Amino acid sequence: MALDKMRIVGGNRLQGEILTSGSKNAALPLLAMTLLTRDPCELTAVPDLLDIQNMIKILRILGVDLTFLNHTVNAQTIKLNQVEAPYDFVRKMRASVLLLGPLLAKCGFARVSMPGGCAIGVRPINLHLKAFEALGAEIELKEGYVEAKASRLKGAEHTFESVTVTGTINALMAASLAVGESVFHNCAQEPEVFLTGEVLSKMGATVDGAGTKTIRIRGRNELKGFRADMIPDRIEAGTYLVASAITEGELFLRGANAEHLGAVIQKLRDCGAEIVEDVSGIFVKGKKLILPLEIQTAPFPGFPTDMQAQFMVLLSLARGRSLVHETIFENRFMHVAELIRMGADLKIKGPEVTIEGVQKLKGAPVMATDLRASASLVLAGLVSEGVTEVSRIYHLDRGYERMETKLASVGADIVRIMNQPEVEK
Ligand code: EPU
Numbered sequence: 001m002a003l004d005k006m007r008i009v010g011g012n013r014l015q016g017e018i019l020t021s022g023s024k025n026a027a028l029p030l031l032a033m034t035l036l037t038r039d040p041c042e043l044t045a046v047p048d049l050l051d052i053q054n055m056i057k058i059l060r061i062l063g064v065d066l067t068f069l070n071h072t073v074n075a076q077t078i079k080l081n082q083v084e085a086p087y088d089f090v091r092k093m094r095a096s097v098l099l100l101g102p103l104l105a106k107c108g109f110a111r112v113s114m115p116g117g118c119a120i121g122v123r124p125i126n127l128h129l130k131a132f133e134a135l136g137a138e139i140e141l142k143e144g145y146v147e148a149k150a151s152r153l154k155g156a157e158h159t160f161e162s163v164t165v166t167g168t169i170n171a172l173m174a175a176s177l178a179v180g181e182s183v184f185h186n187c188a189q190e191p192e193v194f195l196t197g198e199v200l201s202k203m204g205a206t207v208d209g210a211g212t213k214t215i216r217i218r219g220r221n222e223l224k225g226f227r228a229d230m231i232p233d234r235i236e237a238g239t240y241l242v243a244s245a246i247t248e249g250e251l252f253l254r255g256a257n258a259e260h261l262g263a264v265i266q267k268l269r270d271c272g273a274e275i276v277e278d279v280s281g282i283f284v285k286g287k288k289l290i291l292p293l294e295i296q297t298a299p300f301p302g303f304p305t306d307m308q309a310q311f312m313v314l315l316s317l318a319r320g321r322s323l324v325h326e327t328i329f330e331n332r333f334m335h336v337a338e339l340i341r342m343g344a345d346l347k348i349k350g351p352e353v354t355i356e357g358v359q360k361l362k363g364a365p366v367m368a369t370d371l372r373a374s375a376s377l378v379l380a381g382l383v384s385e386g387v388t389e390v391s392r393i394y395h396l397d398r399g400y401e402r403m404e405t406k407l408a409s410v411g412a413d414i415v416r417i418m419n420q421p422e423v424e425k
Pocket of ligand 1: 128
């Protein structure tokens with residue numbers, strides 16, 4: 001694993017235009033969906049990221065004939081070699097659990113390693129499994145693997161106990177080949193779920209309500225191939241909106257969809273940033289005075305947990321006291337201790353962090369163990385006095401395409417230092 005670092009000299013105002021990449025969290029389920037049909041499928045605007053490469057590797061092992069060139073995936077599944085997603089892959093990428101629904105529905109059997117806990121929480125998959133059971137699957141947990149089987153899934157009515165994004169998507173994928181109609185209640189309403197519904201419709205399933213709390217889906221005996229263009233990555237765009245807001249920058253996020261970022265844009269405006277929404281993207285101008293805020297993370301259309309760490313950097317520089325309440329993941333404050341080392345004044349109490357704004361942050365060597373926490377440290381580096389070195393940036397590479405190139409193109413002093421040996425602390 002590359003142990004590259006990101007070296008940032010803070011203080012530059014960001015100015016210019018950044019092109020938003022396709023969404024990682026939309027592309028991952030769409031890649032899994034190629035298993036649902038024997039026809040060719042084409043996905044465009046797929047971001048070239050570590051998580052995507054990992055998903056592609058697993059699909060190839062399973063037997064999918066797949067190419068990935070210039071952000072375009074062409075995939076066809078004529079015959080699978082195996083229906084098992086091994087531990088080694090699932091360990092690296094939790095989203096491999098998205099293979100369960102399609103494999104179960106298409107092959108009648110799937111064996112996927114149980115994902116363990118990860119840096120941001122325990123993250124069980126019980127809600128995925130309950131939805132499969134509602135559709136008639138038998139689930140067994142054996143030697144750390146989930147085994148799911150059903151000769152043919154049957155449409156059913158099911159209510160998710162709590163909102164789950166990939167759980168909703170997995171259930172929809174499974175129901176797309178079930179006999180009859182399924183109705184799912186308390187569904188996730190994220191744009192990624194909406195896109196899933198749209199693509200399953202293209203494949204021949206009848207889907208109604210994707211993007212709302214209740215989704216109806218009528219399965220088919222066979223599904224057709226599809227072509228789909230990825231939606232823009234709302235979290236990547238949101239991260240760069242914050243980069244502009246903290247550096248008194250003027251950035252245009254080309255391709256970003258303001259409809260997917262309503263809660264984030266509202267909070268940025270509340271902080272004093274100027275935002276102009278346009279059909280071709282979002283413009284943001286940061287102001288010297290940053291106002292304090294209260295933020296509570298929530299499922300879409302609420303404020304995304306995936307933007308919580310980045311906002312903590314912004315609020316660290318606000319005039320006054322802010323409060324951040326994390327309601328989705330129980331352990332998503334990995335960035336807090338590192339931001340404190342950079343001079344932020346943060347106090348954790350259970351799921352809440354109180355932030356007293358400081359005049360400035362100071363560069364330091366830092367690292368984080370999850371994707372969005374790592375992104376927040378890069379943001380902190382952009383606005384800190386002196387040099388910040390963010391290590392373990394393979395986390396960033398999982399979710400941000402060429403982050404250093406994009407930021408450098410709008411004036412940031414940031415470089416990737418290749419392959420630094422890591423010294424145990
Ligand atoms: N949960 C359960 N049981 C389940 C599923 C979820 O208890 O079976 C809990 C989770 O532990 C969490 C909450 O429900 O406390 C919500 O989790 P959800 O299932 O919605 O998360 P996810 O589908 O595993 C996706 C994104 C995450 C993003 C969350 C929340 C993908 C591949 N991942 O995860 O993205 O944080 O939704 O919006 O779509 C990221 O991109 O950095 C990232 C972590």
